[in-house]
Amino acid sequence: MTALALVLAALPLALLAAAARLGRHVRPSADEWCFLPVVRDQGIGGLVGKFYVTDNGRVGNGLLVGLYARFPVAGHQWYAALSALLVLAVLWALVALVLRRARQSSPRGLPLLVAATATAVFLLATPNTYKTLYWPAGSVSHTVAPVLACSAVLPALAAGTRRGRAAALAAAAVAGVFTGTLSEETSVVALVVLGGLLLFGRRLVTDRAWPFLRTWALTGAAGVVVGTAVLVTSPGSRHRRERFGAGTASVVAPDSLAASARGFAGIAESVLTTWQYAGVLAAGLLLGLLVRPSRTGTAVLRPCRPLPLACAGLLAVLVSGYLCTVITYPVFGPRVVTAARTWNDYLLLYVLVLAGLGALLGRALRRRAARWWTAVAVATAAALCAVSAAGLAPPLHRLGQDMGVRAGRWDRQDASLRAAAARGAEVAPYTPTPVAGMLEPFRDGGRRAWPARCVAEYYRLDAVTRSTRVP
Structure with a gap:
């Protein structure tokens, strides 16, 4: 079974490698047109200050944006590879540690298969992969943010000594504060999950493990609340709410809540009809079918109760998804149904729950079905994993072609604008080079100029004017 797991894992890993290569x-x-001049002229600290005072209050977000904007084009090109590697590493470690805590052993390569499939689906099965993976500004807020929050679980799962538990609590506090200043939507998801652990965690873990789990969840939740308070009370956040008319009253208004429910229903329909997510369920099914009990380690989990676990996971996804839609609706309005990047904050949780549901189903089949039924289930799940990965390849290929065309046009225009600035020109023409619905200056036939001023600042010009021909 190790060979089967490694062969199947090679498919999503190859897909992720191809996606990373397209980052070039x-x-x-x-927005990045506006971030780059600030980081160039004022450093990362200047961008963090701008976020806090003027833009949105997300100081953690400003820090991460500044890290890649410090290396203008190269930072954008390497971002997809590094973020995909981060997602894969966190999910791989998560699966391995959960198995260890559950005292289960699996064939080598199986945790990697689950993690690689979940990573590929999370990053590539969205309606707009570019904004999920390749647009660093959007990815930092909605793709990397939930992964960083998830990574705070790893020290808690690995903790086996008093010092390890203390480190896990410190990591939860730091991660909570940082998450609160990074993404409002991820903060909502984190609070829903942590609240669920506080309510039902005693039924999940043994009496000996419960005090630590309770303290860890309270510490993480307190950190998120502190970070969110820093964000919400910032001048930048107030400016953003005023700009979009997204005050507290508008968020909880009955019309807004009802519209958010309709919007979330539309989002759920889109996600549930994306068949590639079945690959994650299949990978989890393989996990449940092929793991075996292990005698190593100390038991911290109570005997498995599949139905309550499944219901709790699905409820967490539904509650967090709806609440995220509630807080984004005043900004996006009906477009929340098409602003797919904002779904990622809770789609990571959805992907993890799908894998868990598959594992529970596989466990039930392994314990109760005949051996030949188990063999059929293994073959079916393996085929579904492979088909799911293959189904993600054509859209990625088409996106890569569009990105390549845009890169060539962008590079020619970049050289032209730099040459104009070197000649001492104060004004130069700019032709929009959009890809995957990204905003560019002079869109809508030139009626919307933003971010033309930022483009001019980036090239040290006084202004850029609309052109229809790429140099």
């Missing part, structure tokens, strides 16, 4: 075609766009 990424070029700045949208």
